[in-house]
Amino acid sequence: MLKRISNLVVFIALLLIAFLLVVRIPKVTAQGLQEFVPNDPKYSSTWAHQLDLPLAWAEMQRIEQTTGPVGPDAVVLVFDGWINASHPDLSGHVLTQYNVDYTGEPTYEQQNHDHGSQVASVIIAGTNNGIGPTSVAGLSSHVKIVSVKISATNGTVGSPYPGFQYALDLKNQGVNVVAINCSFGGGGDDTATTRQWLQRLKAQGIYVFAAAGQQAGGGNLDTNTQLYPAQYGADFDSNVVAVAALDTDGVSISANSNFGPNTVAVAAPGVNVPVVSTLDPINGSANASGTSESAPEAAAAYALIRVYKEPDPFKAALRLKMGAVMLPNLFGKVGYGRVDVYNSLTMASPPSTLALLTEPNSNRALAFESPTMSAGSFPLHNDLTLGTDTNTRVMLFAMNLDLQPGETASAVTAQTQGGIQLPVESVLPVPNLPWLKQVIVKLPNGLASPGDISISITAHNITSNQGIISIR
Structure with missing residues (x-):
């Protein structure tokens, strides 16, 4: 079972700081x-x-x-x-x-x-x-x-x-x-x-x-x-x-x-x-x-x-x-x-459709990495170290992603700009921020070559913006 954030207080503080920088337009x-x-x-x-x-x-x-x-x-x-x-x-x-x-x-x-x-x-x-x-x-x-x-x-x-x-x-x-x-x-x-x-x-x-x-x-x-x-x-x-x-x-x-x-x-x-x-x-x-x-x-x-x-x-x-x-x-x-x-x-109007959070003035995704299933936490990182590991997960953050009662993560898909489908393993409310969802995606070995990849998610026939993640 994927382990959750080890220090919830630090996690929420980091996420809120990131959110204030990214989404809340002055x-x-x-x-x-x-x-x-x-x-x-x-x-x-x-x-x-x-x-x-x-x-x-x-x-x-x-x-x-x-x-x-x-x-x-x-x-x-x-x-x-x-x-x-x-x-x-x-x-x-x-x-x-x-x-x-x-x-x-x-x-x-x-x-x-x-x-x-x-x-x-x-x-x-x-x-x-x-x-x-x-x-x-x-x-x-x-x-x-x-x-x-x-x-x-x-x-x-x-x-x-x-x-x-x-x-x-x-x-x-x-x-x-x-x-x-x-x-x-x-x-x-x-x-x-x-x-x-x-x-x-x-x-x-x-x-x-x-x-x-x-x-x-x-x-x-x-x-x-x-x-x-x-x-x-x-x-x-x-x-x-x-x-x-x-x-x-x-x-x-x-x-x-x-x-x-x-x-x-x-x-x-x-x-x-x-x-x-x-x-x-x-x-x-x-x-x-x-x-x-x-x-x-x-x-x-x-x-x-x-x-x-x-x-x-x-x-x-x-x-x-x-x-x-x-x-x-x-x-x-x-x-x-x-x-x-x-x-x-x-304040300027927030996004009204499905949106991935990105860094300020950038299209780089705000993401947490779990190098293996047994990792103790998701460090805040955009440069993902994949190597030969087959269990790398990344936690993305999405606004306006509302699953209907009875729906599961299977209602959400993730894909690269090149059309590679990525398994979505869970969609959960962020603790203390229920309007924000954490989307955990499994990255396959086929993405292990160094470089940037663009990921988007789709739910209810609506596709989000592209968020860039760097692989090294």
Whole structure:
């Protein structure tokens, strides 16, 4: 059996560095683009800069003044408690004609619950309006929210299924629902019914942003903790984006936030986040902490991407993830890094078809070599030493290679530019980077003469770019 990487931490670090150099195309220069600083009294420059919002707001204004938005207005459904749509910082940002309440609570009880309004304000509180806090998307007139009340005043969260159906109904009515925010979670909800609902939402381009949750010391959603709906973030090609909370330093996960690089996609600020307060109708603002604040930040960022850069749901989600900044303290905690709204709005579009990773500004393949079946690791190397050995394997890395359920490596072929077919022995997700696949190919003795060979792979009748490997 082929042995795997002996030092997983080193492997992931090397691969991420290579990926950042190869695939993540730098954002456009900010030269000449001045940061936008709003006049809200609760504006937190620390919070905003962690998300790269001042430049993102400036970029949004530039787009508004030049080409205009590329997508239709976006709507985020907030599955939560009561939202005070008449609050001065929320008024005009909530599509109240579509609000729905599945709890049946009297209004006077609803008004004693702050959570829904706080979550809503993270997404859409009026920005640059001279009152209260800022929000991620509140500067834009093209993002709105709808309140879907499933949480009672006592904190009990009802079934999300009626809300899921309502999201689909709104979509059918022409309301451009792009995301659902779920700042709640619980255990034991891994059901086929929920997965079917998520697939129906995905088919309509609706992504679900889920709080990763918190507990003393934080739990690992990959191994020893379960929290739904965030847990569905680990599913193959999932439309659930689980979000962890950053500490005040902006570079590490908060002490109590759950994490897990295969389940939790990104992190966003989650300590002392400025929010509105319906319990203080005069000043109307406060600070809140938890992944309940982190998830709506990511949801709002996604909505902005859909409006200003990429209306396609999957590509917008990929842009959100690839635009995230991976920091040393986030390795092994989240899959992609800290949400960076400016990066996501300005980075060049990633490949949308099957692609082999290559070195920067080169067509040389990024590859690991296994000289024999008994080798202890795959050293990062483009010069393969074949000699007379018949067991040389090479690990290539591919984007947009998604095997369908039940498919095996036999669905993928590899070939040289000269037409020599190469056996593909396995196709597996890269640990911690499930969107990237490792493709292990066996090289026959016939390629043992020194020189360069070009290899491509084919899946579902789509052939990748050519990647060069040197044989010596």
